[in-house]
Amino acid sequence: MKKLGVAVIGTGFWGRNHTRVFKELEETGLIAVCDANAERAKKVAEQFGVKAYTNAGKMLKRKDIEAVSLCTWSTNLAKEALRALKARKHVLVEKPMAKNVKQAKKLLETAEKEGLHLSVGFLMRFIPGVQHIKKAIENKTIGDLVCATAKRVSQWPERIGDVGVVKDLAIHDIDVTRYLFGEDPTAVYAKAGSMKHRKFEDYAQIMLSFEGGKTAFIESNWLTPYKTRTLVVTGSEAIMKLDYITQELTIEDAKETVQPRYRWQEPLKLELHHFVKCILKKEKPLVTGIDGLKALQIAGAALKSSATDRLVKLK
Numbered sequence: 406m407k408k409l410g411v412a413v414i415g416t417g418f419w420g421r422n423h424t425r426v427f428k429e430l431e432e433t434g435l436i437a438v439c440d441a442n443a444e445r446a447k448k449v450a451e452q453f454g455v456k457a458y459t460n461a462g463k464m465l466k467r468k469d470i471e472a473v474s475l476c477t478w479s480t481n482l483a484k485e486a487l488r489a490l491k492a493r494k495h496v497l498v499e500k501p502m503a504k505n506v507k508q509a510k511k512l513l514e515t516a517e518k519e520g521l522h523l524s525v526g527f528l529m530r531f532i533p534g535v536q537h538i539k540k541a542i543e544n545k546t547i548g549d550l551v552c553a554t555a556k557r558v559s560q561w562p563e564r565i566g567d568v569g570v571v572k573d574l575a576i577h578d579i580d581v582t583r584y585l586f587g588e589d590p591t592a593v594y595a596k597a598g599s600m601k602h603r604k605f606e607d608y609a610q611i612m613l614s615f616e617g618g619k620t621a622f623i624e625s626n627w628l629t630p631y632k633t634r635t636l637v638v639t640g641s642e643a644i645m646k647l648d649y650i651t652q653e654l655t656i657e658d659a660k661e662t663v664q665p666r667y668r669w670q671e672p673l674k675l676e677l678h679h680f681v682k683c684i685l686k687k688e689k690p691l692v693t694g695i696d697g698l699k700a701l702q703i704a705g706a707a708l709k710s711s712a713t714d715r716l717v718k719l720k
């Protein structure tokens with residue numbers, strides 16, 4: 406079987422997980438890792454028996470590397486992803502994809518021009534419970550969709566110093582609601598602020614309105630001493646509750662409460678496996694560059710809404 410040659414750029418907390426998963430997948434041959442921090446690159450490279458680079462440009466010259474994961478600091482993602490696309494590598498760029506919409510659009514254009522895959526790290530979509538809810542919405546077993554409520558709260562991981570909680574955490578829920586509703590919100594109203602973080606917002610409540618009165622409410626913060634990641638989707642016939650951490654799904658309707666049993670699966674493994682299959686077997690991607698761009702646009706509109714204390718209409 407042909408293996409896809411892969412590399413990871415940024416080998417901090419999350420990049421190490423990408424590296425491990427690529428090493429575990431049958432379809433990939435992990436070739437190298439790169440981090441601006443030489444010690445970090447060396448340590449991870451030694452752990453997984455691959456070559457370490459501190460210069461991504463040099464690493465990307467290698468012909469045996471066909472795809473890369475971008476796991477640098479959020480504000481460096483787009484710059485490095487663009488360099489990888491220009492070197493003709495397929496790219497999975499972590500969220501939030503870019504600093505701004507202009508950078509994200511440039512990535513989309515470049516991937517399109519070069520005929521390359523561009524995906525964004527929205528791994529929540531791959532969780533079996535999210536897939537179950539998506540089907541229940543499509544086949545209407547949930548009835549008519551009314552609203553979704555997402556909660557993503559925990560302590561501030563202090564290594565994250567270049568973006569706030571909206572682009573770091575809430576962006577996952579912005580993406581999940583867009584995905585489940587199968588449409589884009591028409592307006593956003595948000596309140597965000599900072600209690601402990603010196604530079605960026607560390608709490609945000611975001612309300613998204615969709616066509617026909619449907620809404621999504623997203624609560625995210627870095628102020629809660631314990632970690633909660635939940636989603637509740639309400640339809641006219643049933644309510645579906647998902648705990649993203651345990652992956653337990655609970656469905657309640659007028660007659661019964663059921664808990665479909667899904668084996669816990671590592672979301673990152675599902676995501677990277679899918680990314681690789683899209684390249685090798687030309688499967689349809691579940692997350693595209695456009696999804697990254699749209700989530701970033703909505704996150705930006707939420708921040709604007711909070712700063713101006715106004716509802717922001719989305720085109």
Ligand SMILES: NC(=O)c1ccc[n+]([C@@H]2O[C@H](COP(=O)([O-])OP(=O)(O)OC[C@H]3O[C@@H](n4cnc5c(N)ncnc54)[C@H](O)[C@@H]3O)[C@@H](O)[C@H]2O)c1
Binds near residue numbers: 414
């Ligand atoms: N999808 C998810 O659920 C998820 C989860 C965690 C983190 N992330 C994303 O992954 C990214 C990394 O997060 P983290 O927690 O691992 O951060 P981190 O600070 O632990 O690691 C980032 C690493 O990138 C390196 N780096 C920065 N700029 C670089 C550059 N230009 N070239 C090479 N290396 C560079 C740093 O030296 C550091 O080792 C962030 O964008 C974050 O949003 C996504």
